[in-house]
Amino acid sequence: MLAICCLSLFIVGLDSTIVNIALPAIGRDLHASLSGLQWTIDAYTLVLASLLILAGSTADRVGRRRTFQTGLVVFILGSLLCSLAPSLGWLIAFRMLQAVGGSMLNPVAMSIITNTFTEPRERARAIGVWGGVVGISLALGPVVGGALVGSLGWRSIFWMNIPVGVAAVVLAALLMLSGSTADRIGRRRVFQTGLVLFTAGSALCSLAPTLGWLVVFRMVQAVGGSMLNPVAMSIITNTFTDPKERARAIGVWGGVVGISMAAGPIIGGALVEYASWRAIFWINVPVGLAALLLTA
Numbered sequence: 001m002l003a004i005c006c007l008s009l010f011i012v013g014l015d016s017t018i019v020n021i022a023l024p025a026i027g028r029d030l031h032a033s034l035s036g037l038q039w040t041i042d043a044y045t046l047v048l049a050s051l052l053i054l055a056g057s058t059a060d061r062v063g064r065r066r067t068f069q070t071g072l073v074v075f076i077l078g079s080l081l082c083s084l085a086p087s088l089g090w091l092i093a094f095r096m097l098q099a100v101g102g103s104m105l106n107p108v109a110m111s112i113i114t115n116t117f118t119e120p121r122e123r124a125r126a127i128g129v130w131g132g133v134v135g136i137s138l139a140l141g142p143v144v145g146g147a148l149v150g151s152l153g154w155r156s157i158f159w160m161n162i163p164v165g166v167a168a169v170v171l172a173a174l175l176m177l178s179g180s181t182a183d184r185i186g187r188r189r190v191f192q193t194g195l196v197l198f199t200a201g202s203a204l205c206s207l208a209p210t211l212g213w214l215v216v217f218r219m220v221q222a223v224g225g226s227m228l229n230p231v232a233m234s235i236i237t238n239t240f241t242d243p244k245e246r247a248r249a250i251g252v253w254g255g256v257v258g259i260s261m262a263a264g265p266i267i268g269g270a271l272v273e274y275a276s277w278r279a280i281f282w283i284n285v286p287v288g289l290a291a292l293l294l295t296a
Contacts, residue, residue: 002116002126003229005109006133007168008072011161012102013134015079016045017141019095022154029154032088043092047099056107064108064115065172071104072169079161152215163219167226191235192295194227199288206281 019026023037059067078098085091113130117123148156171190201221208214236253240246271279 002113002129003233004168004171005113006130007164007171007226008068008075008105009109009130009133010137011164011168012048012075012105013137014141014144015098015102015161016048017138018145018148018157019044021142021145022149022157025149025154026088026091030085030088030091036088036092039092040088040095044095044099044102047096048103051100051103052107055104056111059104059108059111064112067104068108068112069169069172071101071108072165072172074098074101075105076162076165076169077101079158079165083155083158151211156215159215159219163223164226167223171227171231188235188295190227191231192292194224194231195288195292195295197221197224198228199224199285199292202281202284202288206278206285 019040023040026032026040027034027037055067055071075098078094078096078101081094082091082098085094110127110130113126114123117126144160145157148160152159198221201217201219201224204217205214205221208217232253233250236249237246240249267283268280271277271283
């Protein structure tokens, strides 16, 4: 649950700063003035801030899950339309649509967190993680934006929201439910679907003929990967009911995450040096297949 809320917050925060880097490219492509370009930033921020209180009260009336999912869908639609904008005026209008969706995510996510984590210490940790994601997303915006604009063009900064948002919608529909309903749907099935998508995306990345196809296949990877972490956490918290055992299991899970991130550059460097850049995707395939067999 926390992972889904953080995922939605991440893309909203990222969009607050990522567009800054793309402004020169947008100006050249759409023949826009400096004052017009400023509105691509200001329109998003203004609408987002103006609707936060309204979104929170709406969630209390019609339901948090429904409001949260509606916000995700509107945000994804706005991102798609921004990537297709034919002129600056349309881009500003679509950025405002993005902000309408984004305004439904932040306050509702905080409400979901405070109602999910009832124990004060767990709630404090969850809010700390949630706040940390805000800072990370704002800091990563210029870095990710520069890489995307430099390699794929300014429209790609909006494409990246689509697979992440779609995965968040699916996960919200499956996991923001009562325990009995979630058990009927099956966390294992969602986890296996994520493994299949991630493994298939890795195999396709290793065979990508062009950069464009590589980006598309990386998005498939991202959709699968986004299904694994929150569902894995849900499985852990529902499997280990004893607080001490659950704390140990979460500690092991967090340790594996840290080890994998630290080992990534080392393994990647060795594979690229002695095999090929495609090998960094090959290694995911047998591991993914083995995980599928273990969860079957």
